[in-house]
Structures are given as C-alpha cells and as structure tokens.
Amino acid sequence: MSAPLLVGVDVGSTTVKAVAVDPSTDAMLWSDYQRHETKQPEKTLEFLGRLEADLGISNATCRMFITGSGGSTIAPLIGAKFVQEVTAVSLAVEKLHPEVHSVIELGGQDAKIIVFKEDPETGRKKKIP
Secondary structure (H helix, E strand, O other): OOOEEEEEEEOOOOOEEEEEEOOOOOEEEEEEEEEEEOOOOHHHHHHHHHHHHHHHOOOEEEEEEEEEEOOOHHHHHHEEOOOOHHHHHHHHHHOOOOHHHHHEOOOOOOEEEEEHHHOOOOOEEEEEE
C-alpha cells in the first residue's frame, strides 16, 4: 500500500464505529462497532489501540477522519479531522452509491434525511440543503 490508509471513526451518542480502508482498492481492512457505555474517549482510544496493533497504523501511515456527536471533542486529541455527520454520509453515498436519491440515517439521539438532486449545470448529484 503506497497511499496512507483511510481511517473513519464515528463517535456517536451510544456507540463507536471505526473502519480502515485501503484507498487504492477501497478494500475494508478493519472495522468494529461497539457500545461505549457513556465512555466515548475511552472506547475511541481502545479502538485506535487495536487498529495500531492489528494494522500497524500510526498518524504517519493513515489519514484519520472522525464524526458523530463526540467527534469534534476527540478529533484534536487524536490528530483526526472532524467531518460533520451529514457531510460524511453524503460524501460516502455520492462515492459508493451514486444511484441513491435519498438516505435516512437513524442515530442514538436523532434522525436525519438527506435528499440528493442532480445539478443541471454539472450533471453531478448534490445534496439538497
């Protein structure tokens, strides 16, 4: 793998989810999903420790992105870039499922609906604000 691995972490109101992806193949190399029992930072650090042990990653060998209700607080502590949840979901859907017109995301404390529409100028699909 020549490009740094992409690591995504979602620190939600009830769970932490994480994934490591090889950007050259889009292959998912590692993932986990666990309840954090109100211990968001501790569970996130546990995940990162296992990622490091399992894949040998570090801040130098990965690009890390974090989202979720606890993400903005934890991001600067672990060197991750915070991405707002709707933006994260929208970018993933646009890349992985461009045929989709809407997404409903149910979280532990809220729900979101994202609607996509084709931009007549560019032909690209974009989320409707």
